[in-house]
Amino acid sequence: MVSDLHTLPKIVPAPNGPLYLINDSTQVVANIEDANGQPIKAVMKVALCRCGGSKNKPLCDGTHAALKFSSKNDDTDGSVPPDKRKNYAGKNGITVHDNRRICSHSAECLRNLESVFRLDELPWINPDGGEVPKIIETVRKCPSGALSYSIDGVEYRDDKTRAPKVIVSKNGPYHVTDGIELAGVENWAEGASKEHYALCRCGASKNKPFCDGMHLRIKFTDSLKIDE
Ligand code: SF4
Numbered sequence: 001m002v003s004d005l006h007t008l009p010k011i012v013p014a015p016n017g018p019l020y021l022i023n024d025s026t027q028v029v030a031n032i033e034d035a036n037g038q039p040i041k042a043v044m045k046v047a048l049c050r051c052g053g054s055k056n057k058p059l060c061d062g063t064h065a066a067l068k069f070s071s072k073n074d075d076t077d078g079s080v081p082p083d084k085r086k087n088y089a090g091k092n093g094i095t096v097h098d099n100r101r102i103c104s105h106s107a108e109c110l111r112n113l114e115s116v117f118r119l120d121e122l123p124w125i126n127p128d129g130g131e132v133p134k135i136i137e138t139v140r141k142c143p144s145g146a147l148s149y150s151i152d153g154v155e156y157r158d159d160k161t162r163a164p165k166v167i168v169s170k171n172g173p174y175h176v177t178d179g180i181e182l183a184g185v186e187n188w189a190e191g192a193s194k195e196h197y198a199l200c201r202c203g204a205s206k207n208k209p210f211c212d213g214m215h216l217r218i219k220f221t222d223s224l225k226i227d228e
Pocket residue numbers: 102103104105106107108109110141142143144145146147
């Protein structure tokens with residue numbers, strides 16, 4: 001069920017600091033789990049590292065201060081994809097929507113349906129390359145919200161069957177589900193889902209707090225220790 005965006009839990013990004021995951025302080029809830037699907041701990045409030053330097057990932061250990069981590073986005077080299085949602089209409093009735101700005105490069109789409117999501121061909125999405133149910137299944141696995149789809153003009157973007165969770169992906173971003181409120185954030189991409197999204201935890205994204213795939217380029221790993 002999609003939670004009311006004005007109720008807890010919510011995520012509060014601290015300027016130049018961690019992401020605070022705040023739960024209802026009257027209840028113990030276990031809505032954080034590791035990449036193996038195991039609960040990390042039942043907590044009421046937790047500070048999650050987003051500078052990439054904590055020696056106690058995914059938890060913040062204060063290293064952001066020593067690193068002088070900045071949560072500001074710097075796109076002076078123009079490498080951030082434009083905030084533009086593109087539509088790929090198939091003859092089979094499905095239109096796949098895609099906004100490259102928020103792709104976290106998890107490659108779920110390429111791995112699951114390479115006849116539709118094509119690494120080396122243009123257009124990179126070919127909705128006629130696969131069966132509609134398989135396209136739907138694949139789009140629903142997109143953790144960042146970059147992909148969504150419409151059938152007969154009706155858009156399906158949010159998964160209403162998931163629990164509110166922050167999943168710490170292996171060597172990658174935080175995958176958030178079920179509309180956990182992201183407080184004070186305004187740079188939502190065009191067409192982005194607020195039900196599920198990927199948050200940077202390597203510190204290198206140029207579209208913070210969202211992941212933009214930079215963790216791959218900097219070879220971020222959970223064990224990465226950044227010199228102070
Ligand atoms: S985030 Fe979505 S669009 Fe980007 S590679 Fe993963 S599944 Fe594909």
